[in-house]
Amino acid sequence: MSLQGFYLMPHPPIVLPEVGKGEEQKISCTSMSLQAIGKEIAQKAPATIILVTPHGTMFQNAIALSYEEEIGGDLKKFGASEVAMKLEINKILTHKIYELASAEDIPVVLATDSLLREYKSSVFLDHGTMVPLYFINTYYKTYKLVHITYATLGDIDLYRFGMVIQKACEALKEEAVLIASGDLSHKLKEEGPYEYSPFGEKFDTEFVRHLQEGNVMGVFGMDKELICNAGECGRRSIAILLGTLEGRRFQGELLSYEGTFGVGYGVMKMNVVAEDASKLRELEAVKNGNYEKKQNQRDPYVRLARESLTSYLNLDKVQEKLPNYITDEMKSMKRGVFVSLKKHGELRGCIGTIFPTTENIAEEIRRNAIQAGVHDPRFNQVEKEELLEIGFSVDVLTEPENCSKEELNAREYGVIVRSRGKTGVLLPNLEGVNTVEKQLEIALEKAGIKPYEEYMLQRFQVIRHKEE
Template sequence: MSLVAAYAVPHPPLIVPAVGQGQEEAIADTIAAFREVARRAAAHRPDVIVVTSPHAPLYRDGFFIADTPEEHGSLGAFGQPQERLSIRNDLSFAEAIAERLRRRAIPTAGAPQGAGDLDHATFVPLHFLAQTMDLAQVAVVRIGLSGLSDADHRFLGQAIAQVAEEANARCVLIASGDMSHKLKADGPYGFAAEGPQFDKAVADIFRSGRLQELFALDGALCEGAAECGLRSFEIMAGALEGAPYTAELLSYEGPFGVGYAVAAFEVENAPGDTEAEAAAEIREREERGRDIDPLVALARASVESIVRDGRVLPVPANLPDELAHRRAGAFVSLHERGNLRGCIGTIAPTRASLAEEIIMNGVAAATEDPRFPAVRPDELDLLSYSVDVLGEPEPVESLEQLDPKRYGVIVSHGFKRGLLLPDLEGVDTVMDQIAIAKQKAGLRPNEHAKLERFEVVRHTAGGEPRHE
């Protein structure tokens, strides 16, 4: 394992709605790009997240590396103390980085007394990551910048990548940093011509992926632009040096006088990378007379990725329009030797596409169904798959409008809601169907409930087990 991806992100506190109180709407592109970074980062199933921060403790002749088992922080300095985060630091990973720096005679240190809280340049990226992953389960390493040379920041990045490889850890690097602070006369530092020039130069570098050009930027241009993220980006460039990666500038905005760029650098052929395999299995239906349903193939690929590699399958490229552009609720069902082995789904769409819906529900069916233990690798060839795509629910005025073979049913009362799919073995009457749905909702048998029905398209082609 090794560095699997790196992301350059800004850190404006107002991007958190509790702080922005509506102002964040002016940087909608940045928010959307941040969410995409969070989605991609979660899909990599990282063992460790390294955050380089311009607002962590800054030392003239060395680097800050967090050295406490846990760290906590809030946005109290921005009027919202209830916005809080806690992280668990990977001290062995951090010490391995520090040891490499010491061999180059570069000192490291933890936070000075009273300065150990998470800084906002770390907090903001982690705020978004926390929406797609459980930070309690992922270790973090927080690193500051320094007054040392560009070459030393590059070396630090190289050390991060080398430690990730030696530790056999899937590592995601978050390079936190704003661009110029001198884009507008009414901005925090006024306007300087160097501001937009610097931002254009760095945005072009991010877009092209030629990160080594960061080290050739003119010093006077950087100083005049009042940037804060360059050395963070230089660490990232060092970490990616020598690795094949794709580069994508996801967004750039500067409405408040400060430049915000979000860029993604995905390491190609990262260990456990199964997107190509999934896409190949889906395309295989063309070569086998269309007898493999692409929805079923995607569900199988999702389950096998999480069970074999311990990672969420990224959405493969070149999917059919039904998967890539449609949104719908969906259930993924697993059976083993005719017995249910897991079934999890969503009543309405919760993801950007049906493909993402199936991927995440496949993960949940294999690992989170409370009725069963998580699927083991040795069971994969024994599993059969089906995917149910739900139509729009419609209200039911009388029991005559229900048919347990044709329609699924949703019962709801207040915040309680239960769903039962149609055409299930042993569910032969409307009353059976409603009773089971009420039980799933936590409602008493005689408790009043609103009824809705929905139709389902069930996909099974190609979902048979590889071995009986």
């Protein structure tokens, strides 16, 4: 047997009457759609439900498969301790998925209580799992569970993991359905859980449309900045779901979409309509093409940053000569420079200098690119294999000038605060920093300066260079 159902289900605890206490009526369409899926799954009567969640115990570099006899949890932290579940894990299918994924070099881990004890955690049912299952359990309870927490891996690895799930079900002749648990943008309204962003609605509209059209390449081809600024938690769950549909054409049937509380709740089922050509090869071709494009950047600033870190990781030394594409400005001017690395839209390293520490901009870029990849204390050292999935940006700072608070603009100017040998710096145009007050609050906190202390203000601008 292969997977018999494919569903996107959001997980807002407020949709449950025990949590919402009347507020759930404001998202009644979501509730009715979740109930419809519960009824449909009851009719299919699968032996196993496979659920991918963002909210279990997450490992940064490995997909976690819960591997105990049972898994339980409740919604106590949402004020509803009476909503509790204990489910049997399908350990045979779970281990088969682990075995096949390991053979494909996809990073996975069997999450047991003994392993998680090292991280002061244990196997548990999270709200990303319990909310969808609440609606299924209303109509159907005789199933085992495969509980998966995704990791921040690349899209292709997530897609390949989905293919592994399908293969494991076929190998064991397992009757199962797959649920991709996830909300869409959390930034649809000012009163939402995160500050409003115009990227939120744009992401939701585009993402849902691609799924409705069965456009796998469209989903994976979405703009990385759009994804990063949308504040979503369902895209990686869907990336895995799409992998389970490899070789099949589908259409997404949208049962409902609501954004009442500033978070996008999309309920959808994927209907298989025909066989299809492999999308994996297309995805790999796009990935390789993007890497070639990155290696041949026309912008000399980001090209130098990438080549500097790449050369250091490959040869364990700094390039002796500057490349011949370096401009006269990069060789003659001294400026502070920040080099940022992002992997799958998320920060992977950033090191910068407010004032120049080397003889020119080019040397500043070279030094800071290596520092960002190797010595940023917040992250492990970048591995050579990661470079394919990392994007580089270079911010060149103008010379700081003294200013008053009234002359600041959080979008246009970065800020430097100084007091008694303590200094704090914040770049301009940062997500979530929309006011001068917020900008100063963060900069002062970074410097360890109390808001009531006297301090000097300076502002600077940033010329940003990004890979195409």
